[in-house]
Amino acid sequence: MSRGKKLDLQIGADFDESDWNVVTEKRKSTFSEILEPSKHQLVFHKEKRRGKTVTLVGPFLLEKEDAKALLKTLKKKLGCGGTISEEFLEFQGDIQPKLREYLEAMAYRFKKK
Numbered sequence: 001m002s003r004g005k006k007l008d009l010q011i012g013a014d015f016d017e018s019d020w021n022v023v024t025e026k027r028k029s030t031f032s033e034i035l036e037p038s039k040h041q042l043v044f045h046k047e048k049r050r051g052k053t054v055t056l057v058g059p060f061l062l063e064k065e066d067a068k069a070l071l072k073t074l075k076k077k078l079g080c081g082g083t084i085s086e087e088f089l090e091f092q093g094d095i096q097p098k099l100r101e102y103l104e105a106m107a108y109r110f111k112k113k
Contacts, residue, residue: 035061037107044096044110045088055095057103058088070106077102 045056060067071089075082078098082091091099100110 033061034063038109040108041111042103042108044100046094046096052092053094055091055093055099056085056088057091057099058086060087060089074099074102 040061042057042060047054047056060070062070067084067089071082071084074089074091078091078095080092080095082089084090104110
């Protein structure tokens with residue numbers, strides 16, 4: 001293997017009459033419904049990554065474009081970076097109080113601890 005090339009491995013097989021076929025299905029999300037903001041039950045998680053704090057909020061049951069738009073508006077309001085990871089939004093820093101305030105103004109609900 002030369003440097004810079006990644007090894008492409010596919011795991012899984014499917015029996016078919018006499019020969020084996022490679023299964024190429026991707027793992028799907030566990031949530032299939034799209035919910036309106038008032039029906040969400042969001043939770044916060046705080047993690048340390050490389051010595052920095054990351055705030056996760058979710059799960060968001062939105063379409064991909066809607067989740068990207070929500071992330072973009074929240075990043076502008078909070079003045080921080082962030083990304084989407086599965087159904088969770090990740091934000092740089094410990095910003096839970098501000099984030100909760102903005103999401104509650106948008107009619108999102110949170111689970112009680």
